[in-house]
Structure formats: C-alpha cells, structure tokens
Amino acid sequence: MSEVLEAARRAKVAAAALAPLTRATKDAALHAMADALVASQDEILAANARDVEAGRASGTSEAMLDRLALTPARIAAMADGLRHVATLPDPVGEVVRGSSLPNGLELRQVRVPLGVVGIVYEARPNVTADAAGLCVKSGNAVLLRGSASAYESNTVIVDVLSRAAVGLPPNTVQLVPGTDRSSVEELMKARGLVDVLIPRGGASLISSVVENSMVPVIETGVGNCTVYVDASADLEKAVAIIVDGKTTRPSVCNATETLLVHASVADEFLPLAVKALKDKGVTLHTDARAGAFDSSAVPVTEEDWAAEYLSLDLAVGVVDSLEEAVAHIRRWGSGHTEAIVSRDIDEARRFVRSLDSAAVMINASTRFTDGGEFGFGAEIGISTQKLHARGPMGLPELTSTTYVVTGDGHVRG
Numbered sequence: 288m289s290e291v292l293e294a295a296r297r298a299k300v301a302a303a304a305l306a307p308l309t310r311a312t313k314d315a316a317l318h319a320m321a322d323a324l325v326a327s328q329d330e331i332l333a334a335n336a337r338d339v340e341a342g343r344a345s346g347t348s349e350a351m352l353d354r355l356a357l358t359p360a361r362i363a364a365m366a367d368g369l370r371h372v373a374t375l376p377d378p379v380g381e382v383v384r385g386s387s388l389p390n391g392l393e394l395r396q397v398r399v400p401l402g403v404v405g406i407v408y409e410a411r412p413n414v415t416a417d418a419a420g421l422c423v424k425s426g427n428a429v430l431l432r433g434s435a436s437a438y439e440s441n442t443v444i445v446d447v448l449s450r451a452a453v454g455l456p457p458n459t460v461q462l463v464p465g466t467d468r469s470s471v472e473e474l475m476k477a478r479g480l481v482d483v484l485i486p487r488g489g490a491s492l493i494s495s496v497v498e499n500s501m502v503p504v505i506e507t508g509v510g511n512c513t514v515y516v517d518a519s520a521d522l523e524k525a526v527a528i529i530v531d532g533k534t535t536r537p538s539v540c541n542a543t544e545t546l547l548v549h550a551s552v553a554d555e556f557l558p559l560a561v562k563a564l565k566d567k568g569v570t571l572h573t574d575a576r577a578g579a580f581d582s583s584a585v586p587v588t589e590e591d592w593a594a595e596y597l598s599l600d601l602a603v604g605v606v607d608s609l610e611e612a613v614a615h616i617r618r619w620g621s622g623h624t625e626a627i628v629s630r631d632i633d634e635a636r637r638f639v640r641s642l643d644s645a646a647v648m649i650n651a652s653t654r655f656t657d658g659g660e661f662g663f664g665a666e667i668g669i670s671t672q673k674l675h676a677r678g679p680m681g682l683p684e685l686t687s688t689t690y691v692v693t694g695d696g697h698v699r700g
Contacts, residue, residue: 290464291473294430295480297458298403302428302482304456306400310377312454313424320423321369323451324416324444328362331447334439335412342436350538350597354410355437365416368659372420375663378682379426393693398686400426402482405463405474406667407432407496409488412440419448419460421667425685428459430481432474434488435466475500485680487668490595505680508645508671509595510540511621512653515612515638517629518549522556524650525628526563529601531652532626534567538597540669541624541656545592545602547612548577553605569599576605592619609634613641622671624648624656645671645678 324331335357342352378398385395404427406418415431422429433441445462452459463470474481478501486496490509497506514532516525532543548556557580564571565581572591573584584603585591591602592615606612616625626648627638635649646656656679658666663681670676676684 289473291470292477292480294458294461294463295403295405295474295477298428298430298461299480301456301458302400302402302426305423305428305459306379306402306426308426308455313377313426314373316423316452316455317369317373317420319451319453320416320420320448321366321373323447324362324366324369327443327447328359331362331440331443332357332359334443335437337439338412338437347436348598351410351436353536353538355412355440357412357440361413365413368417369420371659372424372682375424375682377424378686381683383688390697391695392697395691395693396688397691398683399689401685401687403428403430403480404667404685405430405432405477405481405484405502407471407474407484407486407488407492409434409492410436412437412444414487415441415444416448418667419445421682421685423452423455423459425682427685428456428461430461430463430474432463432471438466471496472499475502478502485668505668505670505676505684506672507668507680508540508623509621510542510623510653510669511544511593511595511619512541512624512626512656513545513547513612513616513620514543514626514628514653515547515606515609515616516549516552516556517609517627517631517634517638518551519631519634520549520552520556520628521630521650522552522559525556526559528626528628528650528652529560530563530567532654533564533569533601534599535654537599539654540595541654542597543601543626543653544594544596545604545616545619547604547606547615549609549612550576550605550607553577553580557603557605564601567599569601572600572602574604577603595621609638609641613638616642616644620644623669624653626651626653645669 381398383396408414481502484502485505486493487507561581571584572587578584622644624646625644629635639647658679658681666679
C-alpha cells in the first residue's frame with residue numbers, strides 16, 4: 288500500500304477500537320490534548336512562523352496569510368475549543384427515535400460514529416485541532432490533509448495532539464502523508480477505508496473533491512454572504528452589522544461580501560455605511576446608484592456579485608424591494624448565510640421563507656454562522672448541501688445511525 292492508504296488502514300483499525308469508548312475516556316483525552324497545545328505553544332509558533340515566512344516569500348495574499356497565522360491567543364482558543372467540546376453531550380448512543388411495534392418488538396434508532404473521517408482543508412491550522420477534537424468526541428478516527436502551506440504547523444500540531452491523546456487507540460488522529468496533489472487523489476480513492484470526506488476551503492478545492500472522489504463527500508460551501516438593509520431597518524444597527532460582517536475577520540467564509548440597500552433608505556443609510564466602511568479600509572464595488580455615495584468606488588461587475596472576496600472588498604447595490612433583493616441573492620449567492628436588517632417582522636419572515644440558504648440572520652451579523660457561536664463547539668465545516676448535514680456541522684453531523692431491534696424470541700414466520 289501507499290503511505291496514504293496505509294494511514295487510512297491504520298485509521299480503520301483505530302475507528303473500530305474508538306467507537307465503544309466511554310464519554311469519560313474521550314473527554315479526558317480532549318482535556319489532555321488541550322493542555323498539550325498550550326504547553327507546546329513555542330514549538331507550534333516556531334513551525335507556524337516557518338509556514339508564514341514561506342507563504343509571504345511566495346507571494347501569498349494577506350487574507351490567506353491571516354488564515355495561516357497562529358498567535359498565542361489563537362492557540363489558546365484552539366485549546367479552549369477542545370475543552371468546550373469535552374463539555375458537550377456525547378452524540379454516540381443517543382436515541383434519535385424509538386417505538387414499540389404492534390408485534391412487541393422494541394425499535395430504537397441510535398447514533399453511531401461514521402468511522403474514518405477524512406478532512407481536506409486549506410491554510411488554517413486551527414482547523415487541525417478543531418477537526419481532531421470533534422472527531423474524537425463523536426468516536427471517529429480522523430485523517431487530516433491540510434494544505435502544503437501549513438504543513439510545518441500541522442505536522443507539529445498533530446504530533447502534539449497524538450502524543451497527548453491518553454486512552455485513545457493509536458492512530459486516532461493522523462496527518463495524511465505528502466504535500467502534493469497525489470496524496471489528496473489517493474485519499475479520494477480510499478473507498479472502503481475512509482467512510483466520508485469533508486472538503487473545507489475555496490471553491491476549486493471543494494469542486495475538485497466533490498467531482499472526483501470515490502469516497503462519499505459532505506460538501507461544504509464558499510461564503511458569498513449578503514446583508515439586506517430593509518426599508519424599516521434601524522440604520523444605526525444596520526451600520527454596526529455590516530461593519531462587523533465585513534471587517535472583523537474578512538478572510539473567513541461567514542464574512543459579508545455583498546450589501547443590498549432598499550432605495551427608500553439609501554440616501555440616509557449609505558453615507559453612514561460608506562464612511563464607517565471606508566474608515567476600516569474597505570474598497571466598495573458599487574452599482575450606479577450606490578456609487579453616487581462614494582467617489583472612490585469601483586464599478587461592480589458580475590464577477591464581483593458572485594465573489595467570495597475574503598478581503599476588505601464589498602459589493603454594494605441599491606434595490607427597490609425585498610423581492611428584488613431575494614432575486615439577487617438567489618442568482619448570485621452561494622447558499623451560505625444571508626441577513627436582513629428590518630424592524631418589520633413580517634418582512635423579515637418573508638425574507639427567510641423566500642431564500643434557500645443554510646443560515647438566515649434577522650438583525651444580526653453573518654459572522655454568527657459558526658459552530659462555536661451556535662453552541663456546537665468547534666465546527667467541522669459549514670455545509671451548504673441538503674443531504675445529511677446543512678449549516679455548521681457539529682457532533683451530531685459526524686454520526687450516522689443504527690437501528691437496534693430488541694425482541695423476545697420473535698420470528699417473522
């Protein structure tokens with residue numbers, strides 16, 4: 288076997304031993320893993336500095352460097368994420384539904400681990416700890432295939448987590464060997480060894496895995512997220528929501544990429560929003576009506592409407608109705624997260640019913656679409672598909688189910 292398939296084989300063995308472990312054993316391992324991250328901070332930061340330096344030398348954008356970079360605070364957050372996952376209920380063994388059949392059989396549908404979960408992701412080494420923690424808690428072995436740009440960081444993080452994972456089977460958490468495309472291709476062909484693949488990153492990565500994998504895929508999606516400021520919006524709150532959505536961390540998938548403003552409030556709202564956004568260094572890509580409020584704006588293009596910028600850029604347009612805003616989102620959006628700012632609850636509800644996105648916010652920033660913010664613990668990704676899992680994927684989404692049928696000598700006859 289190749290190195291990748293050997294790693295998958297080891298994970299398969301680990302998954303069988305991991306599945307029946309108690310919550311106490313898994314939680315103890317998570318706490319030990321969290322403590323080890325903090326204790327190994329200097330080693331992790333040194334490896335990460337090498338990755339960042341290499342990325343900067345190769346011309347990597349500032350947005351991607353931000354995703355790649357670790358700090359003491361980010362490592363502490365990774366550790367806190369593992370500790371939080373330990374506090375969450377164990378999904379394994381949860382009874383999804385149950386009943387007594389007319390023939391006396393007792394039927395229960397029970398959550399069980401998926402088995403071996405492969406994660407293919409770009410840049411962000413914090414995903415390494417998040418994914419490992421969620422897979423451990425849900426009883427899954429995990430194969431982590433981060434990008435070559437974060438290989439030094441991921442190698443150290445996985446080594447630290449693996450050594451600290453007391454009570455867990457060997458090879459529960461593994462880094463997929465190799466940094467070139469061939470290792471991803473082998474992972475995608477490991478049907479029978481890997482139970483599910485989850486791609487997490489840009490559109491090209493996701494489409495490549497979805498289109499070429501022989502292993503079942505849970506598809507995560509890019510985040511072209513839109514905020515619509517309705518005619519009845521509280522404009523002060525609307526400014527705060529758009530500034531938060533665009534500028535707090537522009538390089539992540541729940542950042543706001545498009546702003547649509549109802550024409551009846553454009554004259555009052557856009558001067559406020561433009562100033563607040565420009566003060567934060569945002570470049571606006573505007574249609575003709577929105578452009579009247581920013582002399583330095585760039586004319587918006589079709590590519591802009593469809594873009595997941597991951598930078599301090601924002602597409603802005605003026606619309607004449609909620610229906611026009613919805614039509615725009617359905618044409619250009621990615622189905623990730625949309626938000627409406629409105630004091631009219633009926634309009635807000637109509638906005639929600641009219642869309643087909645994984646998450647819809649009412650008077651709140653798109654940045655809240657996040658497993659941690661939803662109380663799920665660190666997320667494995669945000670799914671924009673409609674099968675098995677949708678939205679931020681936490682512990683339940685990393686399980687399947689088994690039907691347990693209990694009888695008393697029952698025969699079908």
